[in-house]
Amino acid sequence: MLIAGKNFKNNLLLAPLAGFSDVGFRAVCALQGAEITFSEMLSAQALKYDSKKTKDMTIVHPYEKFKIAQIFGHDTVSMAEAVNNEALSLFDGVDINFGCPAPKIVKNGDGSALLKDLTLLSKIIFEVKKSTTKPVSAKVRIGYDENNIVNIVRACEDGGADFITVHGRTKAQGYSGDVDLEAIATAKSISSIPVIGNGDVKDFASYKKMLSTNIDGVMIGRGAIGKPWIFSELSFNPTENAFDLIKLHIDILRENYPEKWLSLYIRKHFLAYANTFGAKSETKKFLSTSQSIDESLKILKAEFKHFDISKKSSKMPIG
Ligand SMILES: Cc1cc2nc3c(=O)[nH]c(=O)nc-3n(C[C@H](O)[C@H](O)[C@H](O)COP(=O)(O)O)c2cc1C
Structure with missing residues (x-):
């Protein structure tokens, strides 16, 4: 997988998972083969006001190979400032959340709400990109109410994103229905930047289906919860002892919390x-x-x- 000028050993990424993708979990997923690991989504506003709860989510671990901090918000100035917040200094890249469907996020105009205003979406990427030399990516859904992936990809490209992750559902779908692999394949076919496919990959069969869209990489979320060794199953060798990984997950958390x-x-x-x-x-x-x-x-x-x-x-x- 070639992303932002960097060659990765395999094509697997751990998704941002609010409430789950803590530093211990990210570290064991990375050990198992996740080449890129994402933090939980971090509020640009909370970073600005130095929230301890948010800062606690920015702890990183040496086992992580390429660490991306995911931020959310809709104000271009605070988003651009957030990237240079001291708390994010150890991350290798920044991702912008344009996919979260949670009502408390959407009603503030954040997350997937921005899929309804592609001019602003593009501007946010542009301002964030302008304020950092690190790779900037966008995580999107295929549309708000309906499939609008072509325009969404164009807006991300126009903003200057280094790559895009596409969760193959609309905001309206939430987590219901099947992932639209055709929409993901369309995103890849028209995009000038790498596209990561996301949604419902939980075993070899679903992984293969996702790869059939020709995407550059596969992001796994729920399939890794309770099973961080999914990455080794899909990449090199199945792990010998899953329990040791659980112990390591906890040990890393115990060092930090x-x-x-x-x-x-x-x-x-x-x-x-x-x-x-x-x-x-x-x-x-x-x-x-x-x-x-x-x-x-x-x-x-x-x-x-x-x-x-x-x-x-x-x-x-x-x-
Ligand atoms: C508990 C939970 C927390 C999530 N938190 C985030 C988040 O912080 N940022 C984000 O972009 N997506 C978040 N998502 C969405 C996932 O990153 C992913 O796009 C979605 O779950 C589909 O992939 P999957 O089928 O592999 O889980 C979350 C999903 C779940 C289930």
């Missing part, structure tokens, strides 16, 4: 791992209320023993 906060935050990741292992409902109940990370890890380790990772792996080389 207070235990009390972490014991609550981590429950959703533990539940996602438990689901992947096919854990019993009593186990999940325990994990969703546990206050002790060590106790939860012990329980997960026991579940992991019954989990045969070789059966879940495709072991197929990438073509």
Whole structure:
């Protein structure tokens, strides 16, 4: 994969996932083969006012190979300023969120709301690009109410984006319906800059379908939650011991966040791992209320023993 003049070993990217793509998770995904990792979306306004909560999301790890900070907002001045915020200094690139469909984001004119104003979308990219030497990318959906991908790609190109990620759904669809692979293929066929395909890639079959659109890279979101080893399954060798990765995920978080906060935050990741292992409902109940990370890890380790990772792996080389 060639992006922003840089050659990457494979074509896999970890999606920005608010509430999930913490530094530990990004680090283990990178170890497993995610070449590019994205932060959770960061508010340009919150960065401006030095929000601690937002700054806490900007911690990076040496295992990450190419780290991109994703920002959101609609004010060109604060967006351009955000890029040069000290908190983002360790990131290698900046992505702009033009896809979030959450009502609280859209009603402020941010995220996917900008798909309705392509002149402003383009201007935001232009101003951000002007204020940094780092690569600037745009993450879009195929349209607001309906497919408008050709004009969206043109607006991103006009703004000067280095690459585009296309989630193959409209804002109106949210997460329902099938991903429109044809729209992603159209984006790629008309675009002068690299296009990353995104949406519903969770195994080798869906990965192959996404590759059939001829895109430059594949971004995986939900398929990696509870299963960061999806990247090694799709790229080189299936991982030997998934539990060690979970432990590493937690260890990295423990180095960076207070235990009390972490014991609550981590429950959703533990539940996602438990689901992947096919854990019993009593186990999940325990994990969703546990206050002790060590106790939860012990329980997960026991579940992991019954989990045969070789059966879940495709072991197929990438073509
Ligand atoms: C829990 C969750 C949080 C997300 N947070 C973000 C975000 O911060 N920024 C963004 O651009 N997209 C976000 N997305 C969208 C994903 O990046 C991705 O585009 C979408 O989930 C489709 O890909 P997938 O089917 O591989 O998950 C989020 C999705 C989920 C499920």
